[in-house]
Amino acid sequence: MFSFQKNSLLLARRLDMIAAMAIVAMMSLTCADVILRMFRKPIPGTYEIVSFLGAVAVSFAMAHTTAERGHVAVSLIVQLFPKRLQGIIEGVISIFGIILFGLIAWQSVLYGMDCQRSGEVSLTLQLPFYPVIYGLAVGAVVVCLVLLANLLEAIGKVKDT
Numbered sequence: 001m002f003s004f005q006k007n008s009l010l011l012a013r014r015l016d017m018i019a020a021m022a023i024v025a026m027m028s029l030t031c032a033d034v035i036l037r038m039f040r041k042p043i044p045g046t047y048e049i050v051s052f053l054g055a056v057a058v059s060f061a062m063a064h065t066t067a068e069r070g071h072v073a074v075s076l077i078v079q080l081f082p083k084r085l086q087g088i089i090e091g092v093i094s095i096f097g098i099i100l101f102g103l104i105a106w107q108s109v110l111y112g113m114d115c116q117r118s119g120e121v122s123l124t125l126q127l128p129f130y131p132v133i134y135g136l137a138v139g140a141v142v143v144c145l146v147l148l149a150n151l152l153e154a155i156g157k158v159k160d161t
Contacts, residue, residue, distance in 0.1 A: 086157065
């Protein structure tokens with residue numbers, strides 16, 4: 001179980017590094033576009049690329065945020081409960097999260113396949129949408145893995161008490 005948790009955290013960290021690079025690329029591209037606009041030479045398709053990079057940044061950062069438990073949570077009340085009940089609540093929350101992000105991954109794959117089949121592309125640069133949509137599915141699958149590790153941890157918490 002420890003190895004699974006370690007590997008899912010490692011995968012989440014790697015995706016988080018890609019998300020960080022996407023944010024740096026967004027910032028660099030936006031700054032370059034603003035500077036070049038002063039010389040009447042804007043970068044075509046900046047809005048599209050920044051939008052794609054934003055989707056990559058958000059979807060790839062979700063798993064690491066979940067692993068670090070960085071989401072907003074109502075833990076003040078839950079901390080007052082006995083450890084066993086805390087484990088049960090954490091387990092139920094993890095199960096619902098796995099279901100939600102599993103559905104997101106599944107529907108993203110279906111939508112990506114549909115966009116790939118239809119050849120849907122962005123307006124200015126004619127970039128295909130499907131790689132970004134598949135990336136969103138990858139991010140959601142890794143969130144499921146992290147939540148599964150959290151579920152195993154919660155089960156251990158319930159068993160130990």
